[in-house]
Each structure stands twice: as C-alpha cells, then as structure tokens.
Amino acid sequence: MLKKIIPFFLLFVLIGILGKELFYSKPNELPSALIGENIPNFQLADLFHPQKLFTSQDLKGHVSLLNVWATWCYACGLEQAMLMKISHQYHIPIYGIDYKDNREEAMAWLAQNGNPYIVVGNDRKGDVAIDLGVYGTPETFVVSPQGRIVYRHVGVIDQKAWEETLYPLIQKFEERI
Amino acid sequence: MSFSYVKKMGNRILLLQKVRMKFRKREASAHRFLKIFHTIVCILILLFSLNLAYADNSSRLSAEQLSRFQSLTKEIRCVVCQNQNIADSNAPLANDLRAKIYKMMSENKTNNEIKDYLVQRYGEFILLQPRLNKLTFLLWAFPFIGFASIFFFLKRFIKIY
Numbered sequence: 001m002l003k004k005i006i007p008f009f010l011l012f013v014l015i016g017i018l019g020k021e022l023f024y025s026k027p028n029e030l031p032s033a034l035i036g037e038n039i040p041n042f043q044l045a046d047l048f049h050p051q052k053l054f055t056s057q058d059l060k061g062h063v064s065l066l067n068v069w070a071t072w073c074y075a076c077g078l079e080q081a082m083l084m085k086i087s088h089q090y091h092i093p094i095y096g097i098d099y100k101d102n103r104e105e106a107m108a109w110l111a112q113n114g115n116p117y118i119v120v121g122n123d124r125k126g127d128v129a130i131d132l133g134v135y136g137t138p139e140t141f142v143v144s145p146q147g148r149i150v151y152r153h154v155g156v157i158d159q160k161a162w163e164e165t166l167y168p169l170i171q172k173f174e175e176r177i
Numbered sequence: 178m179s180f181s182y183v184k185k186m187g188n189r190i191l192l193l194q195k196v197r198m199k200f201r202k203r204e205a206s207a208h209r210f211l212k213i214f215h216t217i218v219c220i221l222i223l224l225f226s227l228n229l230a231y232a233d234n235s236s237r238l239s240a241e242q243l244s245r246f247q248s249l250t251k252e253i254r255c256v257v258c259q260n261q262n263i264a265d266s267n268a269p270l271a272n273d274l275r276a277k278i279y280k281m282m283s284e285n286k287t288n289n290e291i292k293d294y295l296v297q298r299y300g301e302f303i304l305l306q307p308r309l310n311k312l313t314f315l316l317w318a319f320p321f322i323g324f325a326s327i328f329f330f331l332k333r334f335i336k337i338y
Contacts, residue, residue, distance in 0.1 A: 033300040100269070126273045133298030135256040135270055 033133060034149045039066075039141070040131040044121030047098055047106060054095070054121035059143045063150075063173040064093040065166075066141040067117070068129055070101045071109045073137040079156045083116040086162065092170055096120035099129050099137055142169055242282055249288055250275055253295060254303050262305055 034040075039056050046052040059066065067083065069076040087094050096117035098106045103122060110120070123129055132141070135154075142151040151169055153161060238246060250264035255271045263271040263278075274295075281291050295303050307313045 033297055037297075126269075127277075130273055130277050131298065133300075135299065 035152065037149055039143055039147050039149055040128075042121075042128040042131060044097065044123055044128060047096075047103060047110075047120040047122045050103075050122070054119045056147065058119065059095060060145065060147040062093060062145055063170050064095055064143050065170075066095050066097065066132075066143055068097045068099050068123075068132070068134050068137055068139045070099045070137050071105050072101065073099075075156050076138045077113070079138050080113050080116070082157050082159065082162065084114050086157075087116040090167065093118050097123050097128060097132075099123050099134070100126045140166075142166060144173055238279070238282060245288065246279060246282055249291065250278060252292075252305050253278070254305050256299055256303060 039059060041056045043056075044054045046054050065086070067079075069079070083094055086092050094116050096119070098120055100123065103124075106120070106122075110117075121128070132139075133152075138156060140153040140157055141149050142153075144150050150173075151166065153166060157166065247264065251262045253263045253274065255261045255263045255266040255268055255274075257268045257270050258266050261271075263274050278291055281294065286294075292304060292308075301307055301312055307316060309317050
C-alpha cells in the first residue's frame with residue numbers, strides 16, 4: 001500500500017515545485033550577491049557641487065537608503081513620491097546615485113519634482129552602478145550603520161513594499177541605536 | 178568602279194582602323210587605371226572598416242587578448258536580456274559590462290579574476306556556464322542522479338515482468 005502511494009506523493013511534490021517556479025517566480029528579480037557584504041568603495045562627484053565628493057564613507061554611522069535612479073528612467077518618476085514620503089515622513093536618510101544621466105537635466109528634474117536625497121552622486125559612466133551590481137533602475141539598497149548592504153530592492157518602492165519589507169528592516173537597526 | 182576608287186576606300190578603311198586601334202589602346206589604359214583605382218579604394222574601405230571595428234572596444238588589446246575578450250564576453254550573461262550573452266547584446270548595461278571587462282583585461286586581470294568580480298556583484302547567474310562549486314553541485318550532479326535512478330527503476334521494472 002505504502003509503495004503505491006510513494007510515487008504519487010513524489011509526483012505531486014514535483015508538480016508543486018515546478019508549478020511554483022512556473023507561476024510565482026520572478027525571473028527578473030535577481031538576488032543580490034552583495035547582501036551581507038560591505039558596500040563597495042566608491043567616489044563620485046556631487047551632482048549639485050561637482051567639486052565635492054560623495055563617497056561610500058558617507059553612508060556609515062547611520063542606517064540609510066541608497067537609491068540608484070535616472071531622469072530617463074520612467075519607473076524612477078513613479079517612485080519619486082514615495083521617496084519624498086520616506087525622507088519627510090519617516091525621516092530616513094536617502095542617498096542618491098544618478099545613473100548615466102545628464103547633469104543639468106537631473107538638477108532640473110529634482111527642482112521640479114522635489115529632492116528626497118541628502119546627497120546625490122553623479123555616476124556618468126555607470127562604473128559605480130556596476131560595482132554595486134545594478135542591472136536596472138530604480139534600485140534601492142538598505143545600508144547598515146556599519147556600511148554593509150542589508151537588502152536590495154529592485155524596481156519601484158511602493159507603500160506595500162515599504163511597509164512590509166524595507167521599513168521593518170530599517171527599524172531593526174534604529175532600535176539598536 | 179575604278180581602281181582608284183577602291184584604293185581610296187581601302188586607304189580610308191585602313192585609316193579608320195588605325196584610329197580605332199588608337200582609341201582602343203587609350204581605352205585599355207583608362208580601363209587599367211580604373212581597375213587600379215578601384216582596388217585601392219576597396220583596400221582603403223576595408224582598412225577603415227577594420228579600424229573602426231577594432232576601435233570600438235578593443236583597440237589596445239593584443240591579438241591573443243582580443244580572442245580571449247571575445248570568448249569571455251560570450252560566457253557572460255546579459256542580466257537585462259537574460260538569454261543573451263553580452264557579446265551579442267546591445268543593451269546599455271551589456272555595453273558597460275564589455276567596457277568593464279575590457280578595462281580589467283588591459284589591467285592584466287585573468288579570466289577567473291574577472292568572473293569572480295562579476296559573480297560577486299551579480300551572482301552565479303551571470304555565468305552562462307555555471308562553475309562547479311558548493312552552490313551548483315546539485316545542478317551538475319542532477320543528470321547523473323537522474324540517469325542512475327532511471328537505471329535503477331528500469332532494472333526493477335524488468336525484473337518484475
């Protein structure tokens with residue numbers, strides 16, 4: 001009796017696993033290989049004051065978000081309102097990396113739509129983005145006070161993603177301080 | 178018809194032939210000139226196109242490095258257009274990654290160092306041919322496990338009947 005059930009049981013498990021991969025997996029969302037690692041060292045010119053530098057050292061000492069965006073990226077425009085909310089209502093510091101963009105256009109864009117960022121680095125060639133393993137904008141990293149990458153969010157941060165995953169992660173670090 | 182008339186016509190024909198020959202010679206030389214000109218233009222065009230092709234990404238690599246660059250970029254997945262390699266892809270990120278690999282090659286990095294760098298950032302997924310390690314062990318072992326289990330079941334099946 002048991003011998004007859006086992007193959008069916010195995011079959012259903014297999015169908016379950018394959019079905020889950022088929023219908024619920026998101027092939028576009030790659031897991032970041034950098035989670036738990038230190039944020040790669042970088043040095044970027046500040047978007048507003050090109051003589052100043054924005055470096056990976058600036059991210060240390062407090063939990064923060066590092067958002068990679070561009071004016072040519074449609075989804076980044078959709079995310080803007082949420083980022084404004086995060087920086088003004090939740091008071092979480094957001095750092096920006098302007099990815100392969102035109103400086104004047106980016107400044108005009110921020111002036112028009114509001115600037116949620118403390119500092120924006122200007123990554124004209126996209127080198128830093130490659131160092132961070134960015135493959136599509138917008139991408140947001142949660143960076144711990146020790147400068148480790150805690151989480152990577154690919155795509156637009158909406159209210160649900162913020163409340164369910166990002167904010168609880170950040171709160172954990174805030175409690176420790 | 179008088180004889181003198183025939184002689185006159187004969188002379189004329191001879192003259193005409195002479196003139197024709199002259200023109201033919203000129204034509205031939207003009208033809209030769211055009212031929213040479215065409216080959217020169219062709220060679221120039223070829224040289225220029227070669228120059229442009231090489232200037233694209235790989236102007237400072239040696240021939241050996243160049244072939245390495247070409248084979249390596251075929252092994253790296255374009256993360257935006259996931260079933261293409263970055264050698265074939267025109268996505269902006271693929272361009273950037275090619276440029277990065279090119280830069281690392283001119284810094285004399287080995288293939289393994291470059292792959293490690295990419296895997297650290299984009300995960301094992303970026304290699305089109307996964308390497309054998311702890312993470313991918315099951316993947317590599319699966320065909321053997323599969324064949325072994327098929328063999329095992331077949332053996333039992335045959336025994337029963």
